[in-house]
Structure formats: structure tokens, C-alpha cells
Amino acid sequence: MSELGSAPAWPPAGCALVTGGSRGIGAAIARALAQDGWPVAVNYNGSAQAAAEVVSAVEAAGGRAVAIQGDVADPQAPELVFAQAEERLGVPVLALVNNAGITRDNLAPSLTDEEWDAVIATNLTGAFRFTRRALKGMMRARVGRIVNIASVSALRANPGQANYAAAKAGLVQFTRTVAVEVARRGVTVNAVAPGFIATDMTSELIGPDLLAVIPARRAGSSEEVAACVRFLVSRQASYVTGAVLTVDGGLGA
Amino acid sequence: MSAVTKEQVQERVVEALASFGPDAADIAPESTFEELDIDSLDLVELAQIVEDEYGVVLKGEDMKELKTVGEAVDLITERAN
Ligand SMILES: NC(=O)c1ccc[n+]([C@@H]2O[C@H](COP(=O)([O-])OP(=O)(O)OC[C@H]3O[C@@H](n4cnc5c(N)ncnc54)[C@H](OP(=O)(O)O)[C@@H]3O)[C@@H](O)[C@H]2O)c1
Numbered sequence: 001m002s003e004l005g006s007a008p009a010w011p012p013a014g015c016a017l018v019t020g021g022s023r024g025i026g027a028a029i030a031r032a033l034a035q036d037g038w039p040v041a042v043n044y045n046g047s048a049q050a051a052a053e054v055v056s057a058v059e060a061a062g063g064r065a066v067a068i069q070g071d072v073a074d075p076q077a078p079e080l081v082f083a084q085a086e087e088r089l090g091v092p093v094l095a096l097v098n099n100a101g102i103t104r105d106n107l108a109p110s111l112t113d114e115e116w117d118a119v120i121a122t123n124l125t126g127a128f129r130f131t132r133r134a135l136k137g138m139m140r141a142r143v144g145r146i147v148n149i150a151s152v153s154a155l156r157a158n159p160g161q162a163n164y165a166a167a168k169a170g171l172v173q174f175t176r177t178v179a180v181e182v183a184r185r186g187v188t189v190n191a192v193a194p195g196f197i198a199t200d201m202t203s204e205l206i207g208p209d210l211l212a213v214i215p216a217r218r219a220g221s222s223e224e225v226a227a228c229v230r231f232l233v234s235r236q237a238s239y240v241t242g243a244v245l246t247v248d249g250g251l252g253a
Numbered sequence: 254m255s256a257v258t259k260e261q262v263q264e265r266v267v268e269a270l271a272s273f274g275p276d277a278a279d280i281a282p283e284s285t286f287e288e289l290d291i292d293s294l295d296l297v298e299l300a301q302i303v304e305d306e307y308g309v310v311l312k313g314e315d316m317k318e319l320k321t322v323g324e325a326v327d328l329i330t331e332r333a334n
Contacts, residue, residue, distance in 0.1 A: 139298050181294060
């Protein structure tokens with residue numbers, strides 16, 4: 001396989017699956033990948049209406065997308081979501097973006113088991129199970145792109161987020177390990193670590209005090225995160241694997 | 254499920270292994286995975302193919318026991334029937 005000679009068709013004959021694609025960063029990622037020609041499966045959990053709007057926006061722009069319900073913390077979800085994506089879009093999942101995520105902030109002395117478990121189950125275990133399912137098809141296709149949405153909290157301590165930081169740091173090292181395991185199959189596995197991005201998740205956090213510590217002096221947009229994911233999913237990123245790309249206005253620098 | 258013959262399994266296993274690198278002509282029942290340069294990731298993929306096609310689940314422990322192509326074919330044939 002020559003990297004310089006004949007360029008393979010891109011996107012390959014597959015679809016992209018974005019978990020938590022109904023709102024915020026995931027919705028921007030779904031729209032961006034659709035613009036690059038990927039048929040997109042937009043997974044959502046509770047926001048059916050928002051997911052339908054993402055699908056409509058993609059279709060209005062001439063792309064193809066379907067909305068698929070599924071709670072990523074449910075062990076059955078990967079099988080059900082992949083089966084639906086592959087049936088409704090007619091091609092295997094060759095790009096997976098593990099974006100679904102939640103916060104349940106609390107200082108460690110008061111952090112409950114439920115808050116701990118919910119964040120680990122959704123942000124870490126869910127990404128593991130979706131990745132495991134995706135690798136089956138990607139390894140055999142000898143091509144695939146997996147992008148895990150981590151966080152600057154994986155790299156830099158943020159009080160109140162011990163559960164979230166543990167999950168996201170776990171996701172970063174999971175990313176690197178899997179990247180090494182499957183690199184010779186043409187499958188790349190990378191992480192994007194956003195800083196403060198203006199979405200529903202952060203609507204109550206972003207104020208003057210917070211902005212003052214961000215070198216760029218502003219929150220990022222979902223589109224700025226999506227642009228990084230778009231690069232990592234592109235053909236041009238074929239030699240980038242096991243990387244963690246921060247998109248944080250300099251916060252982690 | 255209808256019976257699968259050892260010959261069918263042998264043919265499918267050789268085809269799968271050849272897709273991982275070695276020449277099909279070099280793959281004999283007595284060949285070891287080590288000689289063929291078939292590594293643990295290749296065996297995981299072989300297990301997936303076998304599961305998809307014959308409904309036979311080969312676990313990590315099963316794969317670790319297998320040293321030769323013939324042993325793999327025998328185990329898969331036995332479990333498939
Ligand atoms: N915003 C930030 O500043 C920031 C910074 C660093 C990292 N991140 C990470 O970026 C990702 C997206 O964050 P966001 O800011 O876009 O959050 P958001 O606006 O709260 O949106 C979260 C998305 O995840 C989905 N989701 C949540 N739990 C789910 C589950 N169990 N199963 C399936 N989908 C689920 C939601 O779907 P429904 O509404 O349909 O349930 C929604 O589409 C998360 O992994 C987050 O940790 C965000």
C-alpha cells in the first residue's frame with residue numbers, strides 16, 4: 001500500500017457514527033463529517049427532537065444522516081446502534097466518534113457512588129464498548145478512524161471533577177493503547193481534548209473568572225472542536241495515531 | 254446449523270491467514286503461527302471471522318493454547334458441529 005501513489009477513495013465505503021450527536025460538540029461533529037461526504041449516524045439518548053434537527057440540517061446541506069437512539073452506558077447499545085446504522089445507511093461504520101459525555105461534579109469527599117459510576121459508565125466504559133464493536137469491521141476493512149472526545153480535565157486538575165477527570169484520563173490512555181494495538185490494520189485512534197467550549201454542559205460555568213484564566217480569553221465553539229475531529233477523520237491524517245489534540249485556547253499549555 | 258467439514262474450515266482458515274501476510278502455499282496444517290508470523294492481533298481477527306461464519310466463539314484462552322494451523326482447524330470444526 002503506497003501512501004503517495006494511488007489515493008484510496010475517501011471517505012471509504014462506510015459511514016460515520018457520532019455518539020451524543022444530538023447537541024453541542026457532537027452535533028457540530030456530525031455536521032462537519034457530513035460536509036466531508038460521510039453518511040452520518042447521529043446517536044442520541046434523550047434529545048430526539050434535537051437529533052432530528054441535526055439530521056435535517058445535514059440533509060438541507062445535501063448530506064445524508066440518520067438519528068439513532070441509544071444510551072451509551074447500556075451494554076446492549078453498541079450492537080443495537082451499529083446494526084441500525086449499518087442497516088439504515090447500508091454501509092459499515094468506518095469512522096467512530098465517541099463524544100457522548102456527562103458531568104456530575106462534586107468535591108471528592110462528597111462525591112456519591114452514583115455520581116462516580118454514571119460518569120465512568122458513560123464517558124469511559126461506553127467509549128470502550130463502542131470502540132470494541134467498531135474495531136471488528138474496521139480491522140477487516142483495513143481502514144478506520146476512531147476519535148475519542150476527552151477533555152483538558154484529563155490533563156490538568158479541575159476541582160470538583162475527580163470522577164470526570166478519571167474517566168477522561170482513562171479515555172486518553174485507552175486511546176493510546178488501542179492505537180498501538182491496531183495501527184498496522186490502517187485504523188487510527190486519536191483523542192481530542194477540548195478546554196472550555198460553549199455548550200449546554202458549560203453554560204453555568206463560563207463567566208468572567210473562568211475566561212480570565214484562558215489565554216485566548218474566550219470559550220471555544222463546538223465548530224472549533226469539530227474542525228479537529230474532521231482533520232483526524234480525514235485521509236490526510238492517516239499517519240496520526242495515538243495522539244491527543246488539545247483545543248483549549250491555550251489553557252493546558 | 255448444518256455440519257461443516259474439516260476441509261471447509263481448513264480452506265477458510267488458510268484464506269483468512271493469507272490475508273494477514275503469509276503465502277497461502279506456505280500454510281500447512283503443521284505450520285505454527287509463529288513460523289507464519291501470525292501474531293495475537295491476527296488471531297483475534299481470525300476468531301472474529303470464525304465467530305461470524307460458524308458461530309463458534311473462541312475466547313482469548315482458547316487462542317493462547319493454539320500453536321498450529323491444524324490445531325485451530327480441529328478446534329473450530331469440533332465446536333461448529
Ligand atoms: N463543553 C465543554 O467545555 C467540554 C470540554 C471538554 C470536553 N467536553 C466533552 O465533549 C463531549 C460533548 O460535550 P458537550 O459540551 O457537547 O455536552 P452537551 O452539550 O451536554 O451534550 C452532550 C451530548 O451527549 C449526549 N449524551 C449524554 N449522555 C449520553 C448517553 N448516555 N448516551 C448517548 N448520548 C449521550 C447528549 O445526548 P441527549 O441530549 O440526546 O441525551 C448530547 O448530545 C463530552 O464528552 C464532554 O465531556 C466538553
